[in-house]
Amino acid sequence: MPAASWLLPAGLADILPPDAAFEAATVERLMAVFAARGYRRVKPPLLEYEDTLLAGPGAAMTGMTFRLMDPVSRRMMGLRADMTLQVARIAASRLRNAPRPLRLSYAGQVLRVKGSALHPERQLGQCGVELIGSDAPEADAEAIVLAAEAVGAVGLADVTIDLTMPALVPAIAAGLGLSAEATTALVAALDRKDVTRVDRIAGSRAPVFRALLRASGPAKPALARLASIDLPEGTRAELARLRDVASRVGAGRPRLALTIDPAEHRGFEYHTGVSFTLYARRARAELGRGGRYVSTMGEPSTGFTLYTDTLLRALVAPKPERVLFVPRGTPAATARRFRAEGWFTVAGLEAVDNVRAEARRLFCTHALIGKSVKPVGRGR
Amino acid sequence: MPPKTRSANPRLSARPGGSAVAGGKSVDHVIVALPKGRLLAEAMPLLKRAGIVVEQGWDSPDTRAMRFSTNRPDVSVILVRSFDVATFVAFGAAHLGVSGDDVLMEFDYSEVYAPVDLGIGRCRLSVAEPTDMVAGDDPARWSHIRVATKYPNLTQRHFAARGVEAECIKLNGAVELAPGLGLSRRIVDLVSSGATLRAHKLVEVEHIADVTARLIVNRTALKTYPTVIGGWIERIRAAADAA
Numbered sequence: 001m002p003a004a005s006w007l008l009p010a011g012l013a014d015i016l017p018p019d020a021a022f023e024a025a026t027v028e029r030l031m032a033v034f035a036a037r038g039y040r041r042v043k044p045p046l047l048e049y050e051d052t053l054l055a056g057p058g059a060a061m062t063g064m065t066f067r068l069m070d071p072v073s074r075r076m077m078g079l080r081a082d083m084t085l086q087v088a089r090i091a092a093s094r095l096r097n098a099p100r101p102l103r104l105s106y107a108g109q110v111l112r113v114k115g116s117a118l119h120p121e122r123q124l125g126q127c128g129v130e131l132i133g134s135d136a137p138e139a140d141a142e143a144i145v146l147a148a149e150a151v152g153a154v155g156l157a158d159v160t161i162d163l164t165m166p167a168l169v170p171a172i173a174a175g176l177g178l179s180a181e182a183t184t185a186l187v188a189a190l191d192r193k194d195v196t197r198v199d200r201i202a203g204s205r206a207p208v209f210r211a212l213l214r215a216s217g218p219a220k221p222a223l224a225r226l227a228s229i230d231l232p233e234g235t236r237a238e239l240a241r242l243r244d245v246a247s248r249v250g251a252g253r254p255r256l257a258l259t260i261d262p263a264e265h266r267g268f269e270y271h272t273g274v275s276f277t278l279y280a281r282r283a284r285a286e287l288g289r290g291g292r293y294v295s296t297m298g299e300p301s302t303g304f305t306l307y308t309d310t311l312l313r314a315l316v317a318p319k320p321e322r323v324l325f326v327p328r329g330t331p332a333a334t335a336r337r338f339r340a341e342g343w344f345t346v347a348g349l350e351a352v353d354n355v356r357a358e359a360r361r362l363f364c365t366h367a368l369i370g371k372s373v374k375p376v377g378r379g380r
Numbered sequence: 381m382p383p384k385t386r387s388a389n390p391r392l393s394a395r396p397g398g399s400a401v402a403g404g405k406s407v408d409h410v411i412v413a414l415p416k417g418r419l420l421a422e423a424m425p426l427l428k429r430a431g432i433v434v435e436q437g438w439d440s441p442d443t444r445a446m447r448f449s450t451n452r453p454d455v456s457v458i459l460v461r462s463f464d465v466a467t468f469v470a471f472g473a474a475h476l477g478v479s480g481d482d483v484l485m486e487f488d489y490s491e492v493y494a495p496v497d498l499g500i501g502r503c504r505l506s507v508a509e510p511t512d513m514v515a516g517d518d519p520a521r522w523s524h525i526r527v528a529t530k531y532p533n534l535t536q537r538h539f540a541a542r543g544v545e546a547e548c549i550k551l552n553g554a555v556e557l558a559p560g561l562g563l564s565r566r567i568v569d570l571v572s573s574g575a576t577l578r579a580h581k582l583v584e585v586e587h588i589a590d591v592t593a594r595l596i597v598n599r600t601a602l603k604t605y606p607t608v609i610g611g612w613i614e615r616i617r618a619a620a621d622a623a
Contacts, residue, residue: 117470193495195495218606279604
């Protein structure tokens with residue numbers, strides 16, 4: 001087989017040992033953290049009809065979604081590019097009579113038409129929760145603390161949570177009478193923290209947005225600076241909510257690094273309240289994000305998605321500790337007994353002269369020599 | 381392989397299983413990416429006012445070094461091509477950088493903040509065409525044009541916004557030669573005095589954007605080290621304002 005025929009389409013990859021097993025184990029550990037907090041797992045399908053998948057807030061994914069024609073119904077189908085909206089749909093349809101607040105979790109793969117410069121992958125793992133049917137600040141805090149706990153549970157301790165209010169800038173802009181077009185340009189400039197462009201777009205109304213930019217940073221001083229900004233009537237409630245949620249998160253997880261960025265909007269197109277992004281010092285990109293939104297059924301909801309691929313890149317897969325080479329001729333019951341004690345066993349299928357070397361060659365940590373278990377040194 | 385293609389800093393090289401932000405576990409070391417070329421001489425005094433003095437030799441014409449230490453043990457500087465500064469910062473290989481707005485618009489990296497206008501490298505990005513073509517050219521009739529430029533993405537976006545498909549020929553320099561030699565009739569390029577355009581019998585027909593150099597910052601670095609990185613942003617902002 002010529003090597004060129006091994007080529008996979010851009011952005012797709014084979015995941016090999018030991019990474020594939022580590023990925024599965026990491027996802028299960030995250031799901032276990034969610035389950036321990038009462039989140040129950042759902043499993044939406046890979047494909048849905050395009051008009052359901054991309055309805056309402058799903059429209060943001062239109063440009064990223066692979067489509068194919070269903071030969072059975074002859075309707076266009078979309079391959080999911082994000083799972084959040086599928087879970088929201090489940091909550092609004094088949095689980096519409098389930099008691100609220102409804103806590104759901106999910107894990108799976110999504111596909112995107114195009115990767116980005118930083119993430120050329122077109123197949124990505126997502127893992128997350130949705131908390132549907134509660135508008136309480138306690139719900140916001142629960143989601144944020146849970147995200148930090150989950151990431152901590154798989155070994156990333158030094159996470160930073162960046163809190164944002166994606167609805168704040170548009171609300172302020174509307175309060176100051178900026179046009180919709182100017183607001184779009186302003187939001188883009190604020191996402192870059194580009195003060196010059198903010199000045200150019202907002203003119204005499206720029207100082208309040210400049211002040212927002214300068215108010216971002218570690219939570220305590222940021223909140224103090226935010227409080228001193230003269231905001232239009234009707235946007236103060238948003239700010240009070242942010243303060244409330246920040247203090248609840250601080251109380252729930254005092255050692256968590258919490259920052260606030262009141263001007264960040266990118267990627268929060270359908271969010272309506274307190275939102276957040278997870279960063280870690282060891283990862284070059286964000287590990288996940290989430291926040292408050294209103295479901296298609298009109299229910300106040302919050303939740304978050306963790307990007308398992310980014311998470312895994314920041315982690316180092318542990319080396320297996322107890323892999324035992326069992327030479328040919330060892331009684332089946334002996335191997336079974338070792339497995340019961342927690343060993344992984346690798347059976348020799350042919351007789352070999354040097355059991356130790358054979359064990360090493362097959363990445364075993366130990367070999368059964370005679371009746372005793374001997375370490376063989378690291379293979380690879 | 382010449383040694384200069386290798387990373388001078390083991391912390392910058394890819395680690396198995398991890399794509400760490402520059403500096404590894406802590407920003408005990410801030411890396412600033414600076415553009416080689418015309419901006420560099422203007423950027424150095426600004427950095428000096430902010431408290432960063434680069435070691436001797438950076439401006440020596442025959443230096444092959446790409447990484448320089450500074451008066452601060454916790455800061456070092458890398459010199460890369462102006463188009464690469466944004467890339468180094470976007471990928472977290474450098475924490476801070478100095479980059480023209482033109483490059484930022486071209487790449488549109490989501491991982492890059494541009495919080496300080498340094499007020500240096502002032503010029504504009506324009507569409508130009510041969511002087512003798514202007515009279516007979518009605519842009520309203522365009523559906524498809526061919527443009528030679530260093531900025532294919534930006535050019536395509538600019539023309540797409542007005543319903544024109546721009547077929548871009550990506551060049552890395554000497555863009556002004558393109559119309560005279562029949563490569564394309566129009567170009568999109570930086571213009572400062574306009575002298576180069578005139579010398580090639582070209583005239584600006586459209587202004588796309590004003591350009592200055594910005595201090596750029598890696599998003600994850602700012603979010604995970606808000607005090608250290610935020611402190612540098614403030615010092616460089618003060619230095620730029622004082623100019």
